[in-house]
Amino acid sequence: LPRGNRLIREFPTDALFDVNSIVANVLFALLFNEVKYVETLADLENTENMLKGKSNVVFAYVPATGTAEHRAVMEAAFVYGTVHQFVLTTEAALLKATSHDDPDVSSAWLLFCHCQRATDPAQPCRRTALGQPLTLLNIHRHLKLMGAPLVTEVAEDPEKVSTVHLQLGLPLVFILSQKETYEADRRTAEFVAWQLLGKAGVALLSRDLVDLNVLHRSNVALKTPDEGMPIQYLVLEDTDEVITLVEDKNKVKQIQEDEQREEEEEEEEEEKENNNQDIQDDQVVEAVSRDKKRELPLEQVLVLTEENFHSSISEAARTVVLFYASWEAVSLAVLRSYAEVAAHVKGTPGVLLSRVNCWDWPGLCSQENVTQFPTIKVYREGQQPVTYDGMWGTEELSSFILLSRVPCPLKLATVDEAEGYLRGEFPSELSSHHHTSLLGVFSPATGEAREAFEEAGNILSGHVRMGMYFEDDALALSRKYSVSPPALLLARSGGRSMEGIALSKHSVQDMVQMIRYELLDIFPEITVPNLPWYWQLRKPFLILFSAGDISQMESKEMLKLAKGRAQQAFVACWLNLKKTPVGHGILRKYFSTTPSLPVLLWVNLHAGGQVFRFPPEQSITEMNILSWLEKLQAGLEIPSSTLSEEDWKPPLPAYNFLQMMEPSVPELSPHASPHPGDTPVQHPPKSPGGDTAGGDTGTREESSQESTAEEVGSPGRDLRGTAPRLAARDKQGKRHSEL
Structure with missing residues (x-):
């Protein structure tokens, strides 16, 4: 293949076996500078990074x-090479990657790589695959x-309306909107459009500008390219149904039949509504009733009565x-x-598990000061x-029981033992528990603080890994960490991070509160079990919702933010939707549909209930977030939604069990409350999902998702029932998950 007097390329004759191979190879040689050949994922990502914000990649x-496919790609590159960057590979490993x-x-x-939209260097290029065979016509389309x-x-x-999608034989989905819910509807339309890219078009149709003679609650319309086919107006509950609507042609008829049947059922439900007020839909009762025929394996649990109680607990080191x-569901x-x-x-040596049925032995339970079950x-x-x-x-019960076998605090005899404890050298009973280690350091002159620390350890036994050193050389040990006795040394991450804190308050209550506060993570992953502890701080949440583990860059930036001066004003945290799926329900209540992830939100649940969304087009960096927070404080940002202040009450006064129980709650000792302003242990503070610090984990997660639906419904909820609500209908009765 010459150009003038210069030889560009020579082709072996066995590579030119038909018309496709000749055209493909010649074009590949001519377009050598326009079509990049890559071998690894790193090569592809480097090309994408260079073109972010500038051009797209094919x-x-x-x-x-x-081959014929190679020819089709090269012919497309010959036509579109000035518009898009073409990249080619024959490496199967790269395709899999x-x-x-x-x-x-x-x-x-x-794959079409949308790099032109990725204006931030940290933002990956979205990729959309061609679902048809690789022909020139399909690539062009x-x-x-x-x-x-x-x-x-x-x-x-x-x-x-006519768009390129209809012209190319694809359907067009209309999301019906109105001005009150425009932003939420726009986000919904964009989410659906990304899911249906290459399969259907998406249009946002404003009811305020067009007089539609359709049901007011219709939120989606489907227009097909077939001539003479009327537009179908439908009522859909989530974005998955929209996607199924396009992918399954029989779905339209099925949805319309379901809507008709649903209307008939709703009329029947309205007739029965007045008769259903006295039905209490309690998750725990439901679960117990469902499993009541299953025999529990309680052979390892000793049954205690008034006759054998005291003798049994005196025989074992720990009971x-x-x-x-037995009549109570929880x-x-x-x-x-x-x-x-x-x-x-x-x-496990030294541990005896036993049980007392207070229905059979009420006198024994009163004697042991048991005021609630369980x-x-x-x-x-x-x-x-x-x-x-x-x-x-x-898991939580097992951890508590095994951890409580070790004295709390554990008394250490030498400086070497104390420093080994801080490095993570523990007794075998503690080695499997990944807790932050605390070491109290006391001099002989700090007896009052030492006694308070020991009493605090007794209260926190089973929950915290605590050690204590009070020998004559305690001063030298504490000075090594820039504090003076009495002091608290915290060893996080197996001793890799050390922190010294002076103990200025010597009461047991203050000591317990301080220890619990210091054990909170700087940038925690929010889960159902740990949410109450962060909720009690009564601070706004700066929370990053992620579809899985957050990236190293996001973690680094958020950690820098959490350690800064601003962190005193809010809780910087994140939530993994894979591990804590209740987050899906929370996001749907905030935005009507789950936004693209990750998403960073400012949620002030304790004052005003406003939810602000960090601009998705900006990268999550400390400087960008601080700049955004300054705008929030200045009132320059508009909230994405505002949570309802509606009270969550029982359906009838006779079901206000919490009010009935209130007079019987005994006074608690000062150490029973982990933070200032806490409610008694019997009634831990509710989380945004309605959870408390205690409860069966088997029922907790579902309960928190449904109670979240009640608490965080936005004032625009009814409007979003006509503009596309696209969230599951909340037909469930309100549940008393506090019980």
Whole structure:
């Protein structure tokens, strides 16, 4: 292949076996500078990074050069090479690296990489695959679709609307909107458009500008390219149904039949509504009733009565007692967890698991000061019993029981032992528990603080890993960490991070509060079990919702922010939707539909209930977030939604069980409250999802998702029922998950 007198390329004759191979190879040589060949994922990502904000990338994989697919790609590059950057590979490993699924490497593939939209260097390029065989016509069609607007805003009769999608034989989905919910509807339309890219077009149709003669609650319309077919107006509840609507042609008829049946059912429900007020839909009762025929494996749990109670707890070094009522649903649910705990700790020396049915032995339960069911206490020889006030799940109970075997605080005899403790050298009973280690350092002159620390350790036994050093050389040890006795040394991350804190307050209550506060993570992952502790701080949440683990860059930037001066004003945290799926329900209440992730929000649940969304087009960096927070404080940002202040009450006064229980709640000792202003242990503070610090984990997560739906419904909720609400209907009755 010469150009003038210069030889550009020579081709071996065995590579030119047909017309496709000749055209493909010649064009590949001529377009050598326009079509990049890459071998690794790093090469592809480098190309994408160079073109972010400038141009898009068309990435093609062909199993071998000289094929018909290779020719189609090169001919497309010859036409569109000045508009998009074409990238080619024959490496099967690279194809697999760009796909979440397991692609067929014997077939050719083409991905359109949307790098022009990625204006931030840290923002990845979205990729849209060509779903048809690699022919020149299909590539041309795909590139035309990728070049069309993501969402088209229309203000005319849908019958008259024509877009490139309809011209190319694809359907057009209309999201029906109105000005009150425009922002939420726009986000919904963009989310749907990304899911349907290459399969259908998406348009945002304003009801305020077009007089539609359709049901007011219709929120989606579908226009097909078939001539003479009327537009279908539908009522859909979530974005998945919109996507299924496009992908499954039989879905339209099914949805319309479901709507008709649903209207009939709603009329029947309205007739019965007045008769259903006295039905209490309690999750725990439901779960217990469902499993009541299942026999619990309680062979490892000793049954205690008034006759054998005192003799049994005196024989064992440590006795764990569950006080419950056999008629009470929560007790029976906890009994299931307790049976699993018994199997887990079986064979552990020095631990006896037992139970007392307070329905049979009320005198014994009163004698042991049991005022509510269920209650777990740990009895140790010569010490006051410790009451468990954590989650009722198997994992949490097991951790508490095993951790409580070790003296709290653990007294250390030498400086070497103390420093080894801070480095993570623990007794075998503690080695499997990944807690932050605390070491109290006291001189002989600080006896009052030492006694308060020991009493605090007794209260926190089973929850905290605490050590204590009070020998004559304690001053030298504390000065090593720039504090003077009495002091608290915290060793985080297995001793890699050390912090010294002076103990200025010497009361037991202050000591417990301070220890619990210092144990809170700087940038925590919010989960159902730990939310109450951060909720009690009564600060706004700066929370990052993520579909999985957050990236190293996001973690680094958020940690810098959390450690800064501004962190005193809010809780910087994150939530993993894979591990804590209740987050999906929370986001749907904030935005009507789940936004693209990750999403950073400012949520002030304690004052005003306003939810602000960090601009998605900005990268999550400390400087960008601080600048955004300054705008929030100055009142320059508009909230994405505002949470309802509506009270969550029982359906009838007779069901106000909490009010009935209130007079019987006994006075608690000062140390029973972990933070200033806390409610008593019997009624821990509710989380945004309605959870409390105690409760069966088997029922907690579902409960918190449904109660979140009640608490965080926005004032625009009814409006979003006509503009596309696209969230599951809340037909469930309100639940008393506090019980």
